[in-house]
Amino acid sequence: MPRINAATVGEHRAAQRRALLNAAREVLAEGTADIPSFGEIARRAGLARSSVYQYFNSRQDLLDALVEDSFPRWSQKLAEAMAEADGPAGRILAYVDANLILAADGEHAIAASLSQIAPGPKFDEKSRALHGDLVTPLLHTLQELGARDPAVTAELINAIVHTGVRQIERGTDPDQVRRSAGALVAPYAHDPS
Incomplete structure (x- = not known):
C-alpha cells in the first residue's frame, strides 16, 4: 500500500x-x-x-490538465497586480509590469510550449479566452481614463508588452525591460487621449 x-x-x-x-x-x-x-x-x-x-490516462490528458491549470494562473496574477495598484494610471502600469514579471518567471514559455505541442480546438479556445480575459481589465481602465479609442490604445500597450516578453525570453535583463516598458507606457497611463 x-x-x-x-x-x-x-x-x-x-x-x-x-x-x-x-x-x-x-x-x-x-x-x-x-x-x-x-x-x-x-x-x-x-x-x-x-x-x-x-x-x-495519456500525455494528451496531461496536456489538457496543463492548459486548464496554466491559463487561469496568468489571469489571477494579473488581476491581483492591477487590484493592488493605485488608481487607473497605476493599474495600467501594473498590467504591463505583471505581464513582464510572469514572462520572466517562465509562464509565457509554458504557454508557448503548450501552443507548439498541444495545438487544436481546445487549446485555441482556451488561448482566445485567456487573451480576452487579459485585455478586458486594461480596456476597462482605459475607458475609465477617457481614452478616445480604448481598443487601439490597448493594442499599442500590448505591443510593448509582447516586445518586452520577447526581449526577456532572448535573455535581456527583466528589470531593464520592465523599466523601459514602464517608461514607454507611462504617457498612455497618464493621458490616454
Missing part, C-alpha cells in the same frame, strides 16, 4: 497531482518543443513513472 503523506487520501491525491503538474510546468518552462515524457515528469516530481498513470 502506498504511503499517504496528507491528512486524507483526497488531499494526498491532490498533492501528488499538483506535484506532477508542477514538474510538467518545469519541463515546459525550459522551452521544450515536445510533450514531456511521463518518466521525466515522474522523476522531477519524485514519483514512480507508473504513478503518473493514476492521475493522467
Whole structure:
C-alpha cells in the first residue's frame, strides 16, 4: 500500500497531482518543443513513472490538465497586480509590469510550449479566452481614463508588452525591460487621449 503523506487520501491525491503538474510546468518552462515524457515528469516530481498513470490516462490528458491549470494562473496574477495598484494610471502600469514579471518567471514559455505541442480546438479556445480575459481589465481602465479609442490604445500597450516578453525570453535583463516598458507606457497611463 502506498504511503499517504496528507491528512486524507483526497488531499494526498491532490498533492501528488499538483506535484506532477508542477514538474510538467518545469519541463515546459525550459522551452521544450515536445510533450514531456511521463518518466521525466515522474522523476522531477519524485514519483514512480507508473504513478503518473493514476492521475493522467495519456500525455494528451496531461496536456489538457496543463492548459486548464496554466491559463487561469496568468489571469489571477494579473488581476491581483492591477487590484493592488493605485488608481487607473497605476493599474495600467501594473498590467504591463505583471505581464513582464510572469514572462520572466517562465509562464509565457509554458504557454508557448503548450501552443507548439498541444495545438487544436481546445487549446485555441482556451488561448482566445485567456487573451480576452487579459485585455478586458486594461480596456476597462482605459475607458475609465477617457481614452478616445480604448481598443487601439490597448493594442499599442500590448505591443510593448509582447516586445518586452520577447526581449526577456532572448535573455535581456527583466528589470531593464520592465523599466523601459514602464517608461514607454507611462504617457498612455497618464493621458490616454
